[in-house]
Amino acid sequence: MNGMNEMSTKLKARADRMTSKRDAKKRQIAQSAIDALKHLGYANTTLRDIAAHSDLSLGMLHYYFEDRGTLIIYCVGIYKEAFVHDFRTALNDASGPEQVIEAFTQALVASIIDDDMTHRLWYDIRNQAFFDATFRPVVDEIETALIDIVSLALTKAGHAVPPNVAYHYALLDGAFRYAMQHQMGDTPKTRGELEDVFRRVLTQFL
Amino acid sequence: MNGMNEMSTKLKARADRMTSKRDAKKRQIAQSAIDALKHLGYANTTLRDIAAHSDLSLGMLHYYFEDRGTLIIYCVGIYKEAFVHDFRTALNDASGPEQVIEAFTQALVASIIDDDMTHRLWYDIRNQAFFDATFRPVVDEIETALIDIVSLALTKAGHAVPPNVAYHYALLDGAFRYAMQHQMGDTPKTRGELEDVFRRVLTQFL
DNA sequence: ATAAAAACTGGACGGCTGTACAATTTTTTA
DNA sequence: TAAAAAATTGTACAGCCGTCCAGTTTTTAT
DSSP states (O other), X not given: OXXXXXXXXXXXXXXXXXXXXXXXXXXXXXXXXXXXXXXXXXXXXXXXXXXXXXXXXXXXXXXXXXXXXXXHHHHHHHHHHHHHHHHHHHHHTOOSHHHHHHHHHHHHHHHHHHOHHHHHHHHHHHHHHHHOGGGHHXXXXXXXXXXXXXXXXXXXXXXXXXXXXXXXXXXXXHHHHHHHHHHSSSSOXXXXXXXXXXXXHHHTTO | OXXXXXXXXXXXXXXXXXXXXXXXXXXXXXXXXXXXHHHHOTTXXXXXXXXXXXXXXXXXXXXXXXXXXXXXXXHHHHHHHHHHHHHHHHHHTOOSHHHHHHHHHHHHHHHHHHSHXXXXXXXXXXXXXXXXXXXXXXHHHHHHHHHHHHHHHHHHTTOOOOTTHHHHHHHXXXXXXXXXXXXXXXXXXXXXXXXXXXXXXXXXXX
């Protein structure tokens, strides 16, 4: 009655435990890799940089990831989860145009000030996708999620989602990227100035 | 009365002729390099790629340009001249909001359709400047010129140039970049659809 | 025409990169 | 506890890259 079945479930449990443990390790490695990538950028970060930055041996990276591209794509996926989650929770309690604009603005400004290096990496990877097609799926996935956030904001503000919502995202992204670029320069804006910028942009369609 | 003077002016004329000839060659090389960079991107274009693409020997590149970075920065400068010139002439005959919006829209759409590869390179270099400080001066110079174009459009439309004109540029750039990205994908928009997008954006502040 | 200067060539060199793998250590299983 | 599996290390390798340079050809000046 058992035997084979007991064995197979046991093996399955073992395999699951293995893969979950392996996934945890992959996540940990990816987090270290992101730290390195944030500082050096896609083009300038070698596997040795990542290994050194995370006290890992070089061979480890190839043991957990097929090749460099696979590792970086995995990293971008990890980045997405965190970023999208932050904005969804920020918008969660808002209702009506005023509250949504305020919550969205606060989330954008906080993200620019705290995570500028991370966004720099995102823009770097998004650009790489122009030239390296293997990055395109994950970049598209993230950009779809970002457009969904804009749709969510529109909905929470009480508006219908227009067909050109993607261009609302595009405009907002242009302002965000520009603000971030200058925030990393030698004349960063104050929190209040940044708030004004995004409130004005968001007011145009929220 | 002459002698020394005659000699020095002659030498000067010769030196000028030399440098102008040298500059012409540098431009020619840069144009070939841009062709290669447009297709492969900053990170994936080697000096050998450029040499092969332009029937030049490898040593030539180092003979005319100190190093790889100098060559690429020179290329970006060449790109700027052409792009900015195109838009200034496009806006030159326009007067009043309607004409300016129409001329600007037509220039943007034509540029997206014809020069998408070139813009891809521009966005690539602008991103590199995030991580490689040597690119920052030329990128800043170009972005200033682009903001000036927006200011010119505002002026031609009869408006005063607002202090936040840079953010008008940023919004427009966001839309432009997004449109370009999808234009290179598998579902490019028609010319009319693109015109609608930019007319709508430009109408917001022109 | 000849000597000097500039333009150009092709290859060599050292360094770095991603990848692969044999050897060792740690963990798990029976 | 002994054997098997997984995890981890360090190194070796093959290839590519930017840079440099000795030598050759072409252009310029007198």
